[in-house]
Amino acid sequence: MIESSEVQDAAQAIGQRIIVSKAGSELDLVPAFTGTPAALLIAGSPFFTRQRDQLVALAAQHAVPTVYEWREFATAGGLISYGPSLTDAYRQVGVYAARILNGDKPADLPAQRPTKFELAINLKTAKALGLEVPPTLLARADEVIE
Numbered sequence: 001m002i003e004s005s006e007v008q009d010a011a012q013a014i015g016q017r018i019i020v021s022k023a024g025s026e027l028d029l030v031p032a033f034t035g036t037p038a039a040l041l042i043a044g045s046p047f048f049t050r051q052r053d054q055l056v057a058l059a060a061q062h063a064v065p066t067v068y069e070w071r072e073f074a075t076a077g078g079l080i081s082y083g084p085s086l087t088d089a090y091r092q093v094g095v096y097a098a099r100i101l102n103g104d105k106p107a108d109l110p111a112q113r114p115t116k117f118e119l120a121i122n123l124k125t126a127k128a129l130g131l132e133v134p135p136t137l138l139a140r141a142d143e144v145i146e
Contacts, residue, residue, distance in 0.1 A: 007041060023047070029054060033062040044069035044083055052076055065129055074120035074145060079129065084114030118142045 004020045011018040021032045029051060032040065042048055042055055049070065056077045059066040068074065069083035092112060100106055120143040126133050138144055
């Protein structure tokens with residue numbers, strides 16, 4: 001999960017300013033896209049995942065380049081996603097479940113952080129926003145949606 005303090009620190013290091021908006025209901029989503037933000041970063045959360053289609057539609061409606069944490073947003077029409085692989089995380093849950101069923105104590109299993117991250121780029125959305133994605137970024141992508 002993206003920590004806003006880390007994003008703030010990274011932005012400051014390159015001379016940019018970040019404004020953090022928090023949303024807890026559908027009514028909080030529209031204001032984040034108004035006021036002409038240069039770009040948005042949508043962190044991964046169950047709430048945002050449930051609102052995926054609305055968030056992607058708002059980004060398109062307001063022509064705001066938006067980066068998401070989960071690949072599923074890019075496949076739904078979002079511009080770019082970069083974050084942990086949900087498929088890999090679910091696989092690891094299965095491995096742990098099997099270990100527990102085979103007698104391992106849950107408290108003895110180490111906590112793990114994601115090790116596989118995915119970059120997905122939606123070129124159709126980039127074109128609609130009038131953006132050209134650098135070839136070096138396309139070469140690093142795990143998935144390019146055309």
